Amino acid sequence: MMTSAALDMDSVRAAPTTICHMVAMPYPGRGHINSMMNFCKILASKQPDILVTFVVTEEWLGFIGSDPKPENIHFASIPNVVPSELVRAADLSKFIEAVITKMEAPIERLLNILEPLPTVIVADTWLFWAVGIGKRRNIPVAMYWPMSASMFTVIQHFHLFAQNGHFPVDISAKGDEQVDYIPGISSTRLVDLLASSNGSNLQITHRLLEAFSWLSKAQYLLLTSLYELESQAIDVLKSEFPFPVYAVAPAIPYLDVAENSPQASDDSDPNYFEWLDSQPRSSVVYISMGSLLSVSSAQMDELAAGLRGSGVGFLWVARGEACRLKEVCGDRGLVVPWCDQLRVLSHSSIGGFLTHCGWNSIQEGVFCGVPFLTFPIVADQIQNSKLIVEDWRIGWRVKEDVGVDCLVAREQIKGIVQKFMDLESGEVKEMRKRTSELQQICQRAIEKGGSSETNISAFIRDISQCHGR
Structure with missing residues (x-):
């Protein structure tokens, strides 16, 4: 019924x-x-x-x-x-x-x-x-x-992996091999393309290939x-x-931002925009790891410790872990269970986006001209990270190793956040210039x-x- x-x-x-x-x-x-x-x-x-x-x-x-x-x-x-x-x-x-x-x-x-x-x-x-x-x-x-057109293209030509001896494959042994035979896709590590198509995810891969047929x-x-x-x-x-x-x-809610519709906020912390207003321009890292799949509590703790140690201001959407992480993070940042992400990314105080690399989040970050720190977890997020870092060159990897269980230590997080938010660095200036150029391309595309x-x-x-x- x-x-x-x-x-x-x-x-x-x-x-x-x-x-x-x-x-x-x-x-x-x-x-x-x-x-x-x-x-x-x-x-x-x-x-x-x-x-x-x-x-x-x-x-x-x-x-x-x-x-x-x-x-x-x-x-x-x-x-x-x-x-x-x-x-x-x-x-x-x-x-x-x-x-x-x-x-x-x-x-x-x-x-x-x-x-x-x-x-x-x-x-x-x-x-x-x-x-x-x-x-x-x-x-x-x-x-x-x-998802990305690149991800679609990889699945559309999935048969080429088998033809080239790359499926099924032991990713741990051959993951660093470069794949350059997928039409329209630049040379990519095998692990970035197939990490989610092996082991327990094999059934999902076969169902997706059926859908594409x-x-x-x-x-x-x-x-x-x-x-x-x-x-x-x-x-x-x-x-x-x-x-x-x-x-x-x-495919993001840019019409809502353009029309200045009322800002939604979560009752448990309605003042995050006031906090952002009090921060210097391009000084805050925004962190969100998506709405479905999560990193471990141990990794959350490493992230929190690294962010706290970096001395950089941050706004972290931590969903169910928000209360616990507020205690871990100290007073340098703000931890909330929810926020209006596109409005936050368009705020002048935001200087970077630490993301799980979900495609919706990437579209929003590009639209707002915010560079990325990538922390992919599974599926298309891994290839999306490659697009950001290698193809578009508008971000850096926090997480180099593929896999849910690969722990990134707090000292590594601290170091890369500090370097990423150094606005006087020539490398950072070049990255931010390219990010601004992609933002202009994105906004011209909808005009x-x-x-x-x-x-x-x-x-x-x-x-x-x-x-x-």
Whole structure:
């Protein structure tokens, strides 16, 4: 029973003049949902007579159902696919398996009651069965990829690893070997590409490859990347797919910042902007390790000790560990359980971003012109770190070794933070200059005639033609 499916049905029925009814289907994880919702908001702002039905599980509706959104975006929900504790990454493999095998049927039932009838589907690439739904209903499907174009390209050409004797492989023995045979990807250490495709993650890799096998049956591919940042990878994908490939980044809430909407804050510490206002320009390191996978408590303690010893000011979003870490960190920084990340990164006192290298966070850091200290944990984060450090040269690695269990000591953290925040260093000045250049590229891309704005407008024209099918 879809208890919330009719949540916005009255307003949906009241919109007969819409030129297009788009059903958005994100993978039920924080980063995926945020990315697709931001994209939908950008789309809705450009074409107010597009109606978007944003489909989430009942649990996620509880999390985001009261969030502000445009009038032409409505929520609909399906039952939770698995017990809620799995959403917390208790067993990521089982959760992904449930998403792949249990979401399709309730979404099919939901589509049967939507009014007006859907005219296009935008689905997360993990929800590859959406292609079959679209085919059965004669509805075009756009597959949405919320990670880097480089990561997409690596998975698209995964068969080349086997052809070159690199899969399966002992990463501990061959991880430092360079891979230069993936089209559109610069020479990269094998460990940066395959660290998350071995051992216990092998089942996830096979499921992702299955999802990619369906891509050629879709009608569009949406990449949350900027053409100027990953042009070689994007050009490869455009040449290989028989349908439009659109780079539509940044899929971040920049409209909210531009419109000066009210600042949200957490009741337990509402004064972090006042604290930032009191800090010198470019003097604060912002730290966030993401919303899903975490480093160990031991690593948190090393981070805290290193930051405290560096003498550099910092704002640390530590979620559930915030209370404990406040005691460990001393009075040089501020530790909070949550913050409005894009607003924080755009604050003049922020001089660096120590990050787990999630793709949404990277987009926000580039948009705000903030250089990075990279601390990848798993999956695409490892390759994202390589993009930042080696390809774009707008950051440094804190964590050189790949793996969740590799502990970075406090003295190493202290040293690199001090060096990174030395604004008089020639090396640091060069890095910050490149960071500023990428920020300008990013902001030009969303302006009229920019690469992202042009691609989004072209996609809107495409899906508007689907109306009245």
